[in-house]
Amino acid sequence: MEKTAASIITIGDELLIGQVIDTNSAWMAQELNKIGVWVRHRLAVGDVWDDIWKALDEESAQSQIILITGGLGPTADDITKPLLNEYFGGKIVVDEGALANVKHIFEKVLQRPMIERNLKQAEVPDVCKVIQNKRGTAPGMWFEKDNKIFVSMPGVPNEMKGMMTDAVLPALREKFRLPFIAHRTLLTAGIGESFLAEHISAFETALPSYIRLAYLPNYGMVRLRLTIQGEDPLAMEKELQEQFDRLRKLTAQWMVIDEDLTLQEALGKVLKARGRTVGTAESCTGGYIAHLITSIPGSSQYFKGSVVSYANEVKQQILGVSAATLETAGAVSEETVREMAAGALAALDTDYVVVTSGIMGPDGGSAEKPVGTAWVAVANRQRIDAQRFWFRFDRQRNIELTATNALNLLRKFILADG
Known part of the structure; x- marks a missing residue:
């Protein structure tokens, strides 16, 4: 079967100068891949008429589907709609469905008056099929020309x-005869991408041509995704x-879960299956672990709360870390995270806790405790385990890696607990 190809065009000067990170095209490419559409090109262009026009010409010469985001707002620099109107030889008309949607949002949701500029959001070329926007005011537009599909959507993700x-x-x-496509994904932690690739190299080499293996590394974890494509x-x-x-x-010794889930989702499944709760006491991660856990819908079933004990006085007053421990061993030490864990179990009244204290950088390190040093403890009422990590990256990545390793340490601790 011949591949159905797509091009993704994102429009906006803010994308080219780095003011806004383009997450749209990555998400769109993933979703197109799931239904068997091959993404040939992804490109960003500024709010320049000739550049957008050229991109439409060039991409439609190569792809059957051209997806466009951005440039549909009510301001003067939003030129996508008038350009598409001219490109497809239409005239601007008011779409009644889009107009009703704009009025509803301003009158019922925002509860503020509209101006003429807002009403213009309901104007579309008469040669398009309107895609109503259930989450905003700018409608999408579906065009067809020379057996090619062009779809323009807002840039708001x-x-x-x-x-x-x-x-x-x-x-x-x-519209298209797409192949059957299916995926299987597992998540690993505790092994680097290159070592993992070496370990499964014979398996990968033996795969038939219609099955692809993808490595998707991210902050101390590697997702492995198998994709098959065919007719039966x-x-x-x-x-x-x-x-x-x-x-x-x-990959059994490193596998976290054999589903396409994040580490925090996998942890949540373990906690829900056992009917247990967890809390965090965070110094160097500043609540980031709590953020990851609570980003999952339904986490209120198993997450009790967090103590962000960034300052030593909070470690002492809320978690009961002794002044002597902080004086002799320091805030970044096994002794401190063990006492933080004991205090957090009592303060949060939870089954498990995960605790962090470290030096994320760029300053604050020493020869004994260099930047990137992190102590992590996981505990229940019977046992406290602590482990030292060292990361060599910038502050943000050190925080993210500390959180990832802390969550995985907690996951293994819970599984070992029976």
Whole structure:
């Protein structure tokens, strides 16, 4: 089967100068891949008429699907709509559905008056199919020209994702004959990407051409994703599962979970399955671990709370760390995190705690405790385990790596607890 190719064009000067990070195209590419659409190109262009026009010409010469985000706002620099109107030879009209949506948002949701500029959001080229925006005021637009599909959506990620999920992806599935595609994903921790690749090299080499293995590393973890593509869903699913079972056996000692979940989601599943609760006491991570845990819907079932004990007086007054320990061993030490853990269990009245204290940088290190040093403790009422880590990166990455390793240490601790 011939591949169905797509190009993604993101529009906005803010993308080119780094003021805004383009997360739209990455998300769109992932979702297109899931339905069997091959993303040929991803490119960003500024708010320049000729550049956008050229991008449309060049990408439609190579791809059957051109997805566009950005430039649909109500201000003068938002030129995507008038450009598309001219590009497809239309005239601007008011879409009644979009107008009703704009009025509803201003009158019922925002409860403030509209101005003429807001009403212009309901104007669209008469040659497009309107995609109603359930999350904002700017409608999307679907154009067809020379057997090619052009879809223009807002640059606001939440609005774009709503349109893609509700309207665009289902319509693309109907419009094109797409191959069957399926994925299996597992998450590993505690082994680097290169070592992992070496360990499973024979498995990867033996894979048939229609099954691909992807390595997706991120902050001390590596996701492994197997993807199969073909014509026979039943046969493809069976073969994919057989290969995935082999991969699971090869990576068993590092595998966190054999689903496409984050580490914090995997931890949540373990806690919910056991009916247990957890809390955090964080110094160097400043509440980041609590943020990761509570980013998961339903985490209130198992997360009790957090003590961000950044200052030593908080470690003493809230967690009961002794002044003598802080004086002799220091805040970044095994002794301190053990006392923090004991105090957190009592203060938060929880089954488990995870505790951090470290030096994230760029300053504050010493020969004995260099920048990147982190002590992590995990505990229940019967036992406290502590481990020292050292990371060699910038402050933000050191924080993220500390949090990742702390969550994984906690996960293993809970599993060992029975």
